[in-house]
Structures are given as C-alpha cells and as structure tokens.
Amino acid sequence: DAKTTQPNSMESNEEEPVHLPCNHSTISGTDYIHWYRQLPSQGPEYVIHGLTSNVNNRMASLAIAEDRKSSTLILHRATLRDAAVYYCILRDVSTLGRLYFGRGTQLTVWP
Amino acid sequence: DTAVSQTPKYLVTQMGNDKSIKCEQNLGHDTMYWYKQDSKKFLKIMFSYNNKELIINETVPNRFSPKSPDKAHLNLHINSLELGDSAVYFCASSQDSATATIYFGEGSWLTVV
Numbered sequence: 001d002a003k004t005t006q007p008n009s010m011e012s013n014e015e016e017p018v019h020l021p022c023n024h025s026t027i028s029g030t031d032y033i034h035w036y037r038q039l040p041s042q043g044p045e046y047v048i049h050g051l052t053s054n055v056n057n058r059m060a061s062l063a064i065a066e067d068r069k070s071s072t073l074i075l076h077r078a079t080l081r082d083a084a085v086y087y088c089i090l091r092d093v094s095t096l097g098r099l100y101f102g103r104g105t106q107l108t109v110w111p
Numbered sequence: 112d113t114a115v116s117q118t119p120k121y122l123v124t125q126m127g128n129d130k131s132i133k134c135e136q137n138l139g140h141d142t143m144y145w146y147k148q149d150s151k152k153f154l155k156i157m158f159s160y161n162n163k164e165l166i167i168n169e170t171v172p173n174r175f176s177p178k179s180p181d182k183a184h185l186n187l188h189i190n191s192l193e194l195g196d197s198a199v200y201f202c203a204s205s206q207d208s209a210t211a212t213i214y215f216g217e218g219s220w221l222t223v224v
Contacts, residue, residue: 036213043115043218044201046213046214093210096209097142097156097205099154099156
C-alpha cells in the first residue's frame with residue numbers, strides 16, 4: 001500500500017478557506033496524488049488529482065510540495081455541504097485502479 | 112440519470128442465505144469495481160473487472176463471486192452469508208484501470224442477522 005498520513009479531523013467555519021494536509025514521504029516518481037471525499041451515507045467522490053504542479057478545478061485546489069512529499073487540498077470557501085471525510089490517495093498505473101483509503105480527515109464545517 | 116447505480120440500497124438477510132447486489136454504469140467505462148466499507152469505515156477494494164475480465168481479486172473469500180455479463184454491469188453474489196459480511200458495498204467504474212477517475216455508486220447496505 002502506498003502510504004499517506006492525514007490528520008484525523010479538522011474544523012472550519014462556513015465560507016472560510018480550508019487547508020487539508022497530507023504527508024506522503026515515500027511517494028514514488030510515478031505516483032499521482034488523488035483526493036476523494038465521502039459525504040455522509042454516500043459513496044466516495046473524486047475531488048482532484050495532480051502529479052507535480054499545483055492544480056485547480058471547480059471544487060478545490062491542490063498544492064503539491066516541490067519535493068512531492070506532502071500536498072494540501074484547499075477548499076477556498078467551505079460550505080456545509082463540504083462536511084465529509086477527505087482521503088488523500090497515491091495512485092500509479094501499477095495499482096490497476098486500487099484506491100487505498102486510509103482513515104482520511106473528517107472535516108466539520110460550522111455555520 | 113445516476114452514473115453508477117446499485118440495487119438494492121438496503122438488504123437485511125439471515126446468516127446462511129445467498130444474496131446478490133447488482134450494479135450498472137451508464138458512463139461507457141471499461142473498468143468496474145466492488146469496494147467494501149466495514150463497520151470501522153475502512154474502505155477496501157474487493158474485485159475489479161476490465162472489459163469483462165477479472166483483473167483484481169483482493170483475497171476475498173470465495174463465497175463472494177463477481178459476475179460481469181457485459182461491460183456495463185458487475186454483479187456481486189454472496190453465498191452462505193456470515194455476520195461479518197455486514198458492511199456497505201460500493202460499486203464503481205472508471206474509463207480504464209490505469210489512473211482514470213473512479214466513480215462510485217451510492218452503496219448497498221448489507222446487514223446479516
């Protein structure tokens with residue numbers, strides 16, 4: 001299993017930015033960094049992924065450290081609907097679609 | 112239209128029974144998966160099929176048998192159900208088995224009593 005380390009939980013107020021960290025010190029050169037989230041009673045949902053450069057999409061931004069040993073998922077303005085468990089996952093072609101979900105970070109958003 | 116749909120959503124059954132969970136995806140994807148989320152919320156892959164061929168079988172008991180009649184469907188049959196099989200089972204699909212985004216269904220809650 002490709003290992004990632006995330007805080008168990010984080011909290012934010014609505015409409016504030018949220019920075020969710022992930023450490024992956026043993027990342028290999030071919031590993032992509034993927035983020036998924038799981039809202040209560042739903043299946044996991046893709047958020048964003050990147051290899052080396054920072055990435056933006058309509059849901060979030062992904063900031064990747066220069067040495068690639070850590071990354072940060074940024075939610076620019078948290079909403080109540082963003083309350084979920086966020087998973088940071090390493091993938092490369094050899095994993096054949098296996099997503100190794102750790103415990104993730106439980107994000108609580110306060111109104 | 113739901114992209115990855117599973118039925119039933121909830122299933123309560125007795126130990127020893129045989130049950131099936133059906134999954135269909137309308138995304139035109141080549142690869143489909145079954146994942147299991149246990150009571151401690153750990154989510155793990157069970158099986159993966161690519162173009163109807165089994166490519167991942169993650170040391171799952173042989174009471175669990177996936178069947179893919181075509182690329183759009185991947186069903187999960189479970190024989191001789193045990194209490195420990197109680198979990199949420201997620202079907203998923205992706206365009207390929209490499210690094211394509213994986214899309215999950217909403218889950219099937221299985222309770223064995």
